[in-house]
Amino acid sequence: xxxxxxxxxxxxxxxxxxxxxxxxxxxxxxxxxxxxxxxxxxxxxxxxxxxxxxxxxxxxxxxxxxxxxxxxxxxxxxxxxxxxxxxxxxxxxxxxxxxxxxxxxxxxxxxxxxxxxxxxxxxxxxxxxxxxxxxxxxxxxxxxxxxxxxxxxxxxxxxxxxxxxxxxxxxxxxxxxxxxxxxxxxxxxxxxxxxxxxxxx
Numbered sequence: 001x002x003x004x005x006x007x008x009x010x011x012x013x014x015x016x017x018x019x020x021x022x023x024x025x026x027x028x029x030x031x032x033x034x035x036x037x038x039x040x041x042x043x044x045x046x047x048x049x050x051x052x053x054x055x056x057x058x059x060x061x062x063x064x065x066x067x068x069x070x071x072x073x074x075x076x077x078x079x080x081x082x083x084x085x086x087x088x089x090x091x092x093x094x095x096x097x098x099x100x101x102x103x104x105x106x107x108x109x110x111x112x113x114x115x116x117x118x119x120x121x122x123x124x125x126x127x128x129x130x131x132x133x134x135x136x137x138x139x140x141x142x143x144x145x146x147x148x149x150x151x152x153x154x155x156x157x158x159x160x161x162x163x164x165x166x167x168x169x170x171x172x173x174x175x176x177x178x179x180x181x182x183x184x185x186x187x188x189x190x191x192x193x194x195x196x197x198x199x200x201x
Contacts, residue, residue, distance in 0.1 A: 040167050047163045051103050068093045078149060078192065079142055088117035092146060099150065102159035111150055118142050145195040152191035155184045 017026040058064050068090070075082075075093055082088050091114035098107035122140050139147070158180040165173035 040164075043167050044160075044163055047159060051101070051159055052106055055098065055101070055103060055106055064094070064097065067097055071096065078145060078195070082118075082121065082142060086117065086121060088114055088121055088142075091117055095146075095150060099153035100156050102155045102157040104153075104160065107150070107153075111146075114146060115143060118146065141199055148191040148195050149188070152187040153184060154188040155180055158184075 014026060017023060055064070071093060072089070075089055075096070076084075079089070079092065082092075091110045094110040095107045095114055098104070098110060118140060121142070158176060161176050161180060162173045165176060
């Protein structure tokens with residue numbers, strides 16, 4: 001649907017510009033935007049490489065394992081029905097840590113594996129929720145909770161936004177740090193409250 005929406009907006013914009021006799025401006029805008037997009041991609045590749053590399057170093061030095069153990073009480077609070085030692089806990093923990101560090105691209109693979117592990121957990125349980133999920137393709141309670149937490153995602157270092165601000169000439173790209181922490185903290189707390197209250201209904 002979004003593809004059709006964006007496509008129509010582009011077509012209408014070009015047609016309107018042609019009617020107004022502004023095709024040279026449209027052509028220049030297309031070329032400038034293309035150049036800007038390539039530059040932004042190169043910038044983001046550099047930022048992504050640095051942070052993913054740091055994540056690998058942290059993983060190899062045991063920092064990730066240490067952080068995983070420390071936030072297990074939080075994971076247990078959020079997902080009390082997931083057995084200890086289940087692979088879903090490890091994937092969820094990795095996803096949460098990556099999101100906190102602002103590494104959305106590093107969080108996505110762990111998030112996908114977490115969803116697969118949660119689906120396997122429902123299959124192992126053979127619960128009515130799994131049968132309902134299999135029949136109507138509905139998500140389990142744990143899946144919904146994980147999705148909400150993943151979307152709200154508390155971020156201590158909003159790497160993407162800092163990189164975008166730097167790319168577009170911000171005097172101090174890191175000024176967004178405190179507002180981002182406040183905003184994501186509020187969204188995460190709200191998401192947790194929502195996930196805890198809804199099953200009771």
